[in-house]
Amino acid sequence: MREEEFERLEQQIVRLTDLALQFGLDPFQMRYELCPADILYSIGAYGMPSRYSHWSFGKAYERMKMAYDFNLTKIYELVINSNPCYAFLLENNSLLQNQVIAAHVLGHSDFFKNNIYFHTTQRDMLESMAVTSKRFRQYEFEHGIDAVEQILDAGLAIQPLSIWCHRFQPW
Template identity: 35%
Template sequence: MSRTSNSQLHENAARIEQLAKDMGLKYYPVDFELAPSSFMVEIAAYGLPVRMPHWSFGLRYIHQLIRHSMGHSRIFEVMFPGDPCRAYLVDGNTLAENTLVVAHVLGHADFAMNNQLFSRYHRMAGGHILEKAAAHAHRIDDAIREVGLEAVEAVLDAALALEPHVDTDQELHRDRYPERLPVAGAAAEDPFRERFQQLPGAHEPVQAPKQPPRAPVPPHPEYDLLWFIAQYATEMEQWERDIFLAVREESLYFYPVFACQIMNEGWASYWHARLLREADFLPQSLYLSAIKTHSDVVRPFASGEETALAVNPYHLGFSMWEHIVEKHGLEKAHEVCREEDDFGFVRNHLDQELAEKLGLF
């Protein structure tokens, strides 16, 4: 983008942000940054701007690069929730595209602040995943220098193989299991027994309380395998435990991203369309170009008599949010945004009428 376009984008972004606040969107501050396309491909492969080194991310990078070069994938932006949120816009986008992307990011930011899954992780981790991921990468680099790449890579292989095996109902920072079983509660107060103990005569000797037995490990079925291994594996060194816990923390961060993809992308698409529609300060030519991009983003993968092999989450999410707002109003949409994930969203709000309209079956 030219310097003039950058200046115009900055002005458009400021006015769209004000419009978003006037229309009721609530979000943490968003830091926008222009980045080259090559950097965006790296982020798409690694998931974060800086992340622990592992060969599997290289495979993802090659796959993403091939899809990008063949025109099967185009990245307009990458946004990381937090306080502040971080949003990277491709510097090769047109002014119209990046104006739309700004509005899209604000929709993401509103969703991330208000959705219960996103806000729960924000509360646990403090909203600084980029800094935490960079710290993880730094510690792993230190371990590579100390014990060698082969040893560290073997531990990373094991930890990343278990990446999905986290208990999303648990807190990020968990205490170890109690070492002893709980002591049975004392008998309830009994007035007769109290009076009996006050009678004269010899009393039975008081026996020392028995030590409660050790609790089994684990005391219940444990789904949080990364945490369990890091806490209870007997032959692991501290740097190995750190790697398992780092992978667990990043896995918990990505869980709401995957669990709310349809909702999140649909919500951002709904709001970028609505914000641009209300942004009467935008030139008509820019608006038309931006809406053309919107149409490309939210279209289904197939049309006419063709059959789609996958569902475009932008298309399905955008259509569902429009359907909810039309039938139940914007306040209901905000309520759904707060309380649901994709499972509940589709189960509770994809009705037969909309499914037939979208040709899903």
């Protein structure tokens, strides 16, 4: 985006936020970031801006980024359900696209904040994940990357089963 478009987007975000509040939305305080595609897809692959290192995230990144590079898919934005709520917008979007996406993101934030299904969300997850990432780097230093990766491989292999068991408990 050009500088004047960036300034216009900032003005429109203020206007859109005011309109959202007037219409009764109650979003978290918002933080917007314009990101190049490689950063946005990196966040998408890792699930967060900061996370422990694992080869599967690189695999996911390559798959997502290749689909973007071949114009098969496009992530217009990523929103993190935290307080404040972070919205990462694709810098290659047009000004109009980012304006519409900013309004859309306010709806996400209101939903995250006010929907009963999200009331148990850890709202400081960005800080928590950064601390966890640091702890995993320390484990790699103390025990070696291979040992940590073996544990992560085992945990990530059964992760889908834990989600399934949680949803379909027969008891």
